[in-house]
Amino acid sequence: GTSYHVTSDEQAVRQRGSxxxxxxIPDRGPMVSYYANxxxxxxxxxxxxxxVAEHIQPHHVKGSADRxxxxxxxxxxxxxxxxxxxxxxxxxxxxxxxxxxxxxxxxDQIAMEETFYLTNILPQDMDNNSGFWNRLELYCRDxxxxxxxxxxxxxxxxxxxxxxxxxxxxxxxxxxxxxxVPTHLFKVILVEGASGGSHQALSAFVVPNEPISKHQQLKDxxxxxxxxxxVVGFRFHPQLNRALLNNxxxxxxxxLASADDLELYYIRKNLGAASSTKQLDSVWKELxxxxxxxxxxxxxxxxxxxxxxxxxxxxxSEL
Amino acid sequence: GTSYHVTSDEQAVRQRGSxxxxxxIPDRGPMVSYYANxxxxxxxxxxxxxxVAEHIQPHHVKGSADRxxxxxxxxxxxxxxxxxxxxxxxxxxxxxxxxxxxxxxxxDQIAMEETFYLTNILPQDMDNNSGFWNRLELYCRDxxxxxxxxxxxxxxxxxxxxxxxxxxxxxxxxxxxxxxVPTHLFKVILVEGASGGSHQALSAFVVPNEPISKHQQLKDxxxxxxxxxxVVGFRFHPQLNRALLNNxxxxxxxxLASADDLELYYIRKNLGAASSTKQLDSVWKELxxxxxxxxxxxxxxxxxxxxxxxxxxxxxSEL
Ligand SMILES: [Mg+2]
Ligand SMILES: [Mg+2]
Numbered sequence: 001g002t003s004y005h006v007t008s009d010e011q012a013v014r015q016r017g018s019x020x021x022x023x024x025i026p027d028r029g030p031m032v033s034y035y036a037n038x039x040x041x042x043x044x045x046x047x048x049x050x051x052v053a054e055h056i057q058p059h060h061v062k063g064s065a066d067r068x069x070x071x072x073x074x075x076x077x078x079x080x081x082x083x084x085x086x087x088x089x090x091x092x093x094x095x096x097x098x099x100x101x102x103x104x105x106x107x108d109q110i111a112m113e114e115t116f117y118l119t120n121i122l123p124q125d126m127d128n129n130s131g132f133w134n135r136l137e138l139y140c141r142d143x144x145x146x147x148x149x150x151x152x153x154x155x156x157x158x159x160x161x162x163x164x165x166x167x168x169x170x171x172x173x174x175x176x177x178x179x180x181v182p183t184h185l186f187k188v189i190l191v192e193g194a195s196g197g198s199h200q201a202l203s204a205f206v207v208p209n210e211p212i213s214k215h216q217q218l219k220d221x222x223x224x225x226x227x228x229x230x231v232v233g234f235r236f237h238p239q240l241n242r243a244l245l246n247n248x249x250x251x252x253x254x255x256l257a258s259a260d261d262l263e264l265y266y267i268r269k270n271l272g273a274a275s276s277t278k279q280l281d282s283v284w285k286e287l288x289x290x291x292x293x294x295x296x297x298x299x300x301x302x303x304x305x306x307x308x309x310x311x312x313x314x315x316x317s318e319l
Numbered sequence: 320g321t322s323y324h325v326t327s328d329e330q331a332v333r334q335r336g337s338x339x340x341x342x343x344i345p346d347r348g349p350m351v352s353y354y355a356n357x358x359x360x361x362x363x364x365x366x367x368x369x370x371v372a373e374h375i376q377p378h379h380v381k382g383s384a385d386r387x388x389x390x391x392x393x394x395x396x397x398x399x400x401x402x403x404x405x406x407x408x409x410x411x412x413x414x415x416x417x418x419x420x421x422x423x424x425x426x427d428q429i430a431m432e433e434t435f436y437l438t439n440i441l442p443q444d445m446d447n448n449s450g451f452w453n454r455l456e457l458y459c460r461d462x463x464x465x466x467x468x469x470x471x472x473x474x475x476x477x478x479x480x481x482x483x484x485x486x487x488x489x490x491x492x493x494x495x496x497x498x499x500v501p502t503h504l505f506k507v508i509l510v511e512g513a514s515g516g517s518h519q520a521l522s523a524f525v526v527p528n529e530p531i532s533k534h535q536q537l538k539d540x541x542x543x544x545x546x547x548x549x550v551v552g553f554r555f556h557p558q559l560n561r562a563l564l565n566n567x568x569x570x571x572x573x574x575l576a577s578a579d580d581l582e583l584y585y586i587r588k589n590l591g592a593a594s595s596t597k598q599l600d601s602v603w604k605e606l607x608x609x610x611x612x613x614x615x616x617x618x619x620x621x622x623x624x625x626x627x628x629x630x631x632x633x634x635x636s637e638l
Contacts, residue, residue: 017353020374023509023556024359025351026472032344041345045552055339081549082509095428151347160492167497170489171477178486178550230400231497233364268484 034117035076038100038112040119044082046180048122049236051155052099057148061141063106067116067269072096075117084118088175099154101137104143122156123174123181125210130210133185135256136205139218140189146252147191156182157206161292182209186228188236190246200240204228207257214259219249219253263290264298271301276311340438347587352396352438353405355417356430359438361394363401365499370633371418371476371555383426386435389414394436407494416443416504418473420456441475442493442500444529451531452504454575455524459508466510467570472555475501476525481535501528505547507555517557518557521546522567531621538568560630582609590620595626 002006029044031292036058040052074083089096099120105111143150158180160167163289172181186206193199204212205221225242229235248254257265267286284302287294294302348363356379359371392505393402408415418439424430433439443452462469477499480488491500505525512518524540525547544561548554567573576584586605593599603621606613 013353013355016356017358020356020358020372020470022374022468022470024558026370026372026553026555027557028350028360028553031347033349034332036332037335037339039336039339039344041347045550051345053339053345055341055528082552114415147340151339151341160497169488169499170487173486173488178479218387226400231596233362233365233401234347236345238346239343243589269638300441 002154010266018041019297025089029078029082034119035111035120036108036113037105038115041097042078042119043070044078045086045176047082047088048180048182049099052120052151052230054100054154055102056141056150056152057260058142058144059093060104060107061144062077063108065106065109065112067102069104069109070113070116072116072118072121075119078119083175084121085175085180086118086175088179089123091224092123092174093279094123095126095129096121097129097227100213103137104141112177122185123172123179123209124185125304126225128185128209131259132207132256134220136187136207136263139254139256140187140264143189143191147193151190151237152257153316154299155186155232156209157184157186157231158178159183159231164239166311168209179209185210186226188225190237191252198245199246200244201246201248202237202240203254211244216231218254218256218306222249260292264294267292268298268301271298271305274305274309277306277313280306291293300302340521344445348401349418353438354430354433354436355427357434359395359418361438364396365475366403366407366473366496367436367499367501368418368438370472370551371439373423373471373473373580375417375423375460375463375469375471377463380463381425382427384425384428384431386431387420388428388436388537389421389432391435391437391440394438399439401499403440404465405437407441407498408498409494411442413442413493414445414448415440416448416452422456423460426631435465441504442491442498442528443504445498446530446533447504447526447528450578451526451535451575454578454581455506455526455537457581458573458575461576462508462510462571466512468511470509470556472507474505474551475499475528475551476503476505478502478550478601503527505551507544509556509559510567510571518565519563520565520567520570520609521556521559522573523555537573537575540570541573543566566596581613582611583613586611587617588619590617590624593624593628596632599625600627 029042031041034042036096038054043052045048072086074085096118098115099122100115102112102115105115139292140150140152158169158171162167162168169183171183173179174181184206186204188202188204189202190202202225204223204225205218206223207221225236267283270283271280274283280302348361350360351360351471352361357371357373360369361367391405393404400434415437418441419434421431421434424434436615459469459471477488477490479488488502488563492498493500503525505523507521507523509519509521521544523542523544524537528539586602589602590599593602599621
């Protein structure tokens with residue numbers, strides 16, 4: 001986009017502009033980058049995305065794509081001088097946080113791999129990444145059960161806070177490439193029902209890039225979309241008719257799975273994947289360690305799986 | 320500009336992109352804004368320019384355009400929610416620093432007025448603005464005597480510094496609109512001679528946004544262009560053949576007028592503009608106050624002007 005000031009005549013301004021910029025407009029790289037299943041704008045100065053957009057439906061969050069087959073890597077589309085590297089993150093104390101989550105791309109191995117490009121990654125507090133933010137991502141995937149289309153735009157924020165009567169922005173930069181650590185992260189969630197139109201709902205959230213207490217609710221991080229826009233410097237979904245928009249948290253409650261439920265979810269997953277009784281029992285001991293109570297369903301699962309593994313072992317020794 | 324990742328087929332990626340961004344690409348406003356005699360890219364998040372480009376020739380720096388007839392004003396092209404206001408700067412302790420200087424637009428009142436839009440302004444240390452940076456701007460105008468074309472790109476920087484073993488970026492934001500105060504300012508100066516081509520020279524400077532000692536030389540602030548580019552996140556003059564480029568400070572010495580010379584320059588200007596002997600003598604007293612010694616030329620100028628003003632006064636009283 002360009003803007004012409006036509007206090008003087010437009011033709012003259014344009015002509016003068018091309019003399020001033022005889023050797024080209026300063027080049028910030030592409031404003032928008034398209035991948036198999038996400039779209040983003042990369043900030044070549046901060047070495048993080050500015051925003052990352054997704055659209056998820058039930059078939060995206062199921063499938064066999066495997067994150068264990070992928071690695072974090074610099075995005076080959078970004079010139080080295082403007083790219084983050086894995087070295088920048090190494091031993092920094094900050095994790096590599098996905099904006100478009102890998103698990104939103106289970107339908108397609110390439111789409112999943114592309115979420116591991118460092119253009120989709122920013123320095124995220126480890127506990128935030130595996131805890132609250134992870135639960136927020138699970139909530140987004142869960143929305144695909146209740147709405148036909150879920151659109152999510154995620155990204156970083158650098159917010160000021162008062163220090164000695166002044167408003168100050170302070171943030172760390174990592175490694176040789178000075179990868180900027182955001183103070184906060186945002187997520188704008190837009191859903192629409194099969195009937196579209198008046199069945200649209202949106203909510204915007206701003207979450208500090210730090211450990212979030214188990215007792216915090218997603219609703220605690222709700223912000224008016226316009227407030228977020230004023231801070232990030234851009235407008236979301238510019239072609240959306242906001243007059244018809246519902247508040248997602250009024251339509252869908254915005255309740256995250258509890259941290260305990262999430263632990264149980266992972267333990268269930270790991271019980272399922274265990275390939276020896278030793279592995280199975282070590283997963284089971286995590287329950288005690290984390291002071292979680294298994295329900296009847298989980299007990300049954302454990303017992304059944306244990307019997308199975310013992311039978312398998314017997315069969316093997318017979319061969 | 321856009322970039323397509325064509326691990327998958329390009330048509331499919333483009334198609335998927337338009338589903339993901341069904342309601343439009345997040346809108347950051349124009350990437351480039353053209354004015355009568357400068358071009359800039361505005362940062363809607365920081366409420367400062369990202370860069371401002373100029374092209375000056377002898378006729379731009381002479382003329383009758385008058386900065387006293389102009390005021391700082393929000394740029395009418397910027398939506399209110401993304402604009403700085405004069406109130407943000409008021410009582411902040413920071414001055415409104417021009418990137419394209421008013422005095423580079425003496426040929427045209429409209430061009431000069433447009434440099435007072437807050438899109439061309441950033442929070443600048445007062446002493447830096449009237450001192451070192453002002454002398455740097457004078458140097459740029461002086462270059463028009465020796466080169467046919469002088470192209471300048473100026474803008475803000477936010478640089479990290481070490482604190483407790485971490486690299487930290489810290490900056491203040493001003494007023495209700497959180498106008499970001501840069502830690503440093505940059506200027507990239509490109510000159511070319513009448514014969515063009517191999518007679519091009521460029522230097523890049525990074526100056527802290529703070530008072531600069533009288534004893535500092537412009538050369539002390541030289542940086543390799545690529546270092547500056549890595550920090551700002553964009554490339555300058557992308558269509559310039561850098562292989563042919565000389566170093567401006569080798570070709571032209573990069574010597575600023577001394578701070579004392581600059582004071583004498585302003586006193587000479589004010590002596591010339593004085594319209595009463597009272598005004599004239601108050602300008603003359605500034606010399607003493609600032610411990611500057613007038614040379615013979617200035618003494619003569621003062622004496623001649625004083626005589627003139629006395630004669631004028633006599634003539635008026637005779638009428
Ligand atoms: Mg994550
Ligand atoms: Mg100035």
